[in-house]
Amino acid sequence: MKRLLAFALVALVDGAVRPLTHSVHTHKVLLGPGIEPLRWWLGRLRAWRTFEFAARHVPAYRAFLAEHGRDGRLVVKGSLTEALRGVPEMDKESYIKRWSVTERCVGGRLPRRGVVVDESSGSSGTPTSWVRGREERAATRQLLQVGFARTASTLRKQPFLLNAFSLGAWATGMNVTTSLTEITMIKSCGPDKDKVISTMKEFGTDYTYIITSYPPFLKSLFEDDRLNWADYDIVAAFGGEGISENMRSHILRYAHSVFGSYGASDLEINLSIETDFTVALRRAISADQRLSDRLTRTGEYGVLPMIFQFNPFDYLLETNDDGELVVTIARDRNINPRIRYNIHDRGHVLRMRDLLPVLKELGHEKVVEEKFLDLPLLFHYGRSDMSVDYNGAVIGPDALRDVIYSDPELLEAVENHRLISYEDANGDRQLHIAIQLTESATSAAVLDQARFRAFVADELRRRNGDFHNGIRTAPEGTLPTVAFYGHHTGPFAEDGGKLKNEYVWQLPQGGLDRWEADLSHVVARE
Incomplete structure (x- = not known):
C-alpha cells in the first residue's frame, strides 16, 4: 500500500510539473524558495519509482541486480533514504562496459x-x-x-x-x-x-x-x-x-x-551550478579555517572543494563509505537509466537548513545575504580515481592546481601540471611533480624556478598532512621530485592532442627515461 500511494503521488506531481517545464519562465516556479523539503522528499520517491521501473524494463539492470542477489522491489521498513542506500552501486566498469547499449535501454531496444x-x-x-x-x-x-x-x-x-x-x-x-x-x-x-x-x-x-x-x-x-x-x-x-x-x-x-x-x-x-551564493561561500571557506573545518573535508583531501547547488527533485546525490558521489537520475523517462551510479568523484551534500546556522554562528552574515536559491549544496573535491599514492598519502591534481594558482606569478607562468607516478629500476614507486610553463614564460626565462620548486613542495605539505608525513618517513631514494618544463617539452611534448588535459599519469618501470626528465630537484625531507 505504501508503494502504491507513493507512486501515485509521484505520478500526480509529475503530471502537474511537466507542463511547467516547457517554458523557461514557468520552470523557475519549480526552483522557488520555501519548498526545498518537498523537492527533497519527492526526489527520493521518484528515485524509488525509477529503480523499480528500471528493474522491470531494463534487461541489463535486471541482470545486474540478480548478480547482487537483489530483486526489483525496494522494501522500506525504516527511512526511504536508508532503503535506497541498500541498492547496489553501478559504475562504468561494473555496468556500462559489461552490457551493450541496447541491453541498458528501457525495453532492451533503442x-x-x-x-x-x-x-x-x-x-x-x-x-x-x-x-x-x-x-x-x-x-x-x-x-x-x-x-x-x-x-x-x-x-x-x-x-x-x-x-x-x-x-x-x-x-x-x-x-x-x-x-x-x-x-x-x-x-x-x-x-x-x-x-x-x-x-x-x-x-x-x-x-x-x-x-x-x-x-x-x-x-x-x-x-x-x-x-x-x-x-x-x-x-x-x-x-x-x-x-x-x-x-x-x-x-x-x-x-x-x-x-x-x-x-x-x-x-x-x-547536474548542478555555481551561484553568487556558492561563490561567496567558497571564498568565505577559503579565508576562514573554522568554517572550512565545520563544512568541508579539505583537511582530508588537501583541496578546496567546488561548491554547486542542485535540484533534489531531479537528482538523488549520496556519498558512499569511500567518500565518493553516488548519483541517481530520478526521472523515469530516460531511455538509459542510471541508478546509484558511482562517477568516482569525491563529494558530499549539505542542505541549506544545516548550513545557515553555521554561517550565522561564525559571523558570515554577508554570505547569507547572497542566498539565491534554497537548493542543497554539492561539495565537489575532484575525481577519486585521478590521484596518486605516495607512501600512504593520496595526492590529487586539484591540490597541485590550487598550490600553483595560489601565487600570482606562478598562475601567470604555468600552463599545465601533472602528477607522474612510476616505478624506478629498483622497483621503488616514485612521484614526479611536473609543471609546464607557458610559451611566453618559457621564452622570457625569468621565473625563479628554484624558489618555486620549494614553494610547491612546501605548500603541498602544509595543505596535506599525510603527504608531509609520507615525505618524512619515505625510504631513501624515494623522495618526490619537482621540475619545471618549457612549453611542450618533456612530459608535455605531445599535449594538445586530446580533448582534455591529463593531470595524472601512472607509468611503467623507467617511464620517465624517454624524456630525460630532470629528477635532480628532490623535495627536502624536513
Missing part, C-alpha cells in the same frame, strides 16, 4: 527516432558512447536555458554566446549548442582562440560575450594580447574541471562574471 548519441572524452580510456532520448534532452535543455536566462537577465547588452567547448560528438559542446540556439545568439567556435578572437573583432563591442569552455582554455584565451579585453563586456562560464579562487580572480580581470557547472557525460552535463 527508439527509432529522437535519439542523439554523444561521447565522453575518453580521458580515462577509450571514449564511450551515450544515448539520450527526447525527454532527457528536453530536461537538459530546460535546465541550461533557466541558467542562461538567469545570467542574461543581469546583462546590459545583447548576449552573444561563444561556445568554445569541444564540438563534434563530445557531449558538452553539442548539448550547449542544441540547448541554447533557440533563446540566444550563438556561435560554436570550439576551443579555437583564433575563431573566438576574430569573431569578437568582427562583431565589436555592442554585445556581452558569454564564453563557455574549459578553464585552461579560458586562461589561455584571456592572456592572448591580440584583443584589448578591457573594451569588451564578457561573462565566462566553465565546466569540465574546477578552478581555484585565485584563478577565478585572474579571469575576473577580463570578465565581469565567472561561473561553473558540474556534470558528466556518464550522467548529464548540467
